[in-house]
Amino acid sequence: MVPVRALVYSRVSTDAQERDGTSLDTQERACVEYAQSQGMMVVERIRDTASGFTLDRPGMEQIRQLLRQGAVDVVLSYAVDRLSRNQNHIGVLLDAAEQAGARLEFVTERFEDSPIGRFIVGARAFIGEVEREKIAERTMRGKAERARSGRIPQGMGKGTYGYRYDRQSGLRVVDELQATVVRHIFQRYAATQSFSKVSSELNEEGTPAFSGGRWYPLTIRRILGNESYSGHLIYRRTKRIKTRNGNGRTPRTRVVVRPKEDWIPVDGSTPEIVDRATWERVQRILQDPERIRRQPTPRIYPLRGRMRCGICASAMVGQTLTVKGKPYRYYRCRHVYDKNTKKTCSARYVQGERLEEVVWQEVKRVLSDPGIVIHELERAADQGIDETEVSRLQAVLSEVAEREKRLVHLFTLGDINEEAVRNESVNLAGEKRVIEERLASLNTARTPNPGRLNQMRLEHICQGIADWLDRAGKSERELALDALQVTVEATKDEATVSGVLPVDHPKFITNKQSCRCSSSGE
Ligand SMILES: [Zn+2]
Known part of the structure; x- marks a missing residue:
């Protein structure tokens, strides 16, 4: 070796x-x-x-x-x-x-x-996520263009029951056999108002579902709400957001409806399968407030899974309290009212919104400040200019290094003599110099030299991160919390925010308007 x-x-x-x-x-x-x-x-x-x-x-x-x-x-x-x-x-x-x-x-x-190491790793992950978001956004823009021109964007329309996708025209055509089943589903639901009744009827009849398998109530629900069947296709009606499941650890994606101004109708791309009257009747049933009230409303606690009780260090859970008919979100120690254990905790409830805001402000403050984030962002932003050439050269270079190592190895084994080693070394060194010079010229154009970065540029990049954080929606915030592995220890009056952030000094906010908040880096 x-x-x-x-x-x-x-x-x-x-x-x-x-x-x-x-x-x-x-x-x-x-x-x-x-x-x-x-x-x-x-x-x-x-x-x-x-x-x-x-x-x-x-x-x-x-x-x-x-x-x-x-x-x-x-x-x-x-x-x-x-x-x-x-x-x-x-x-x-x-x-x-x-x-x-x-x-x-x-x-x-x-x-x-080490604190610096953890921060660099975290910041890289964060910058990586920001970059991925940007790429996703660019891809989205391309799809939106396609939708506006009346063609079905990629990833849509190929997997819709009742239609086939015509690759040449970029439009959908009706699959008559499946369309019959779709109409049947709408009629049966209008009559029974039960997803599970319709799905079990179909299974008993032996009608195969899309992939040849069984029907499930949720499939029925999805079909009934799919606007395509009314002859409309709307691109960007929904989006996926990242959430977490009950134990707060497993990431999940959830589909939410976007605001109407984001919708892009893809006109003329989808023929109608269900007539207007039936479609509207079914939508009225689906949107019936009585029916909706019977469903559990999801409450979102973005800090769930990141919270420790400031008194007993147990995990904190989200809870909604209703005061005068209005719901308020709180985080509470799970040992307050815990029927399962003898342990009880005197910690008081912490108001959700206020705490989330304090935590977010802290994350923002750190992320829009340190030099390493700037460095990472520059690095990420400059990549892709000549990336293929750089990695090609690097591959050649490591091959040369490999040959060098082999040479030393052979020499130590006594397989070749000193003169052969010297000759070959000179050759390799020459090869390496040429490659390194080319790499260096590529890299000077690419890698920012912190010594030469001017103040204006630094401030500009700093501002860029701050802006991104200001515009960050729920899922982006989640992303930042994830990347920086933020955890929070809280009591009613005080919150300690930690993560891979090198927070150098504790910060206090007056008790009157918001949480009293101190931060520590470890
Ligand atoms: Zn507690």
């Missing part, structure tokens, strides 16, 4: 620090021992006496150069803060390492578990 090549980096900020605790020698010794225990080969030792807040140190430049040259597989340091105290710089180094196929490792902590 080819040994993993480690670069050991140690840093103290001043000579004073050199004298106490973790001196350069101590750090370096710990790193070397760690490297040995992991079977790594220490190929370089770099020491800096400089502040952890600057990237402008000689050792740092050496690290980046060695990474660029593909000379190391691991940058090993005693702790994250030895490498840098600035999360933006750590982000830059992490990128440099990843580009070179190398990684950062620390003797005293796992990178992902």
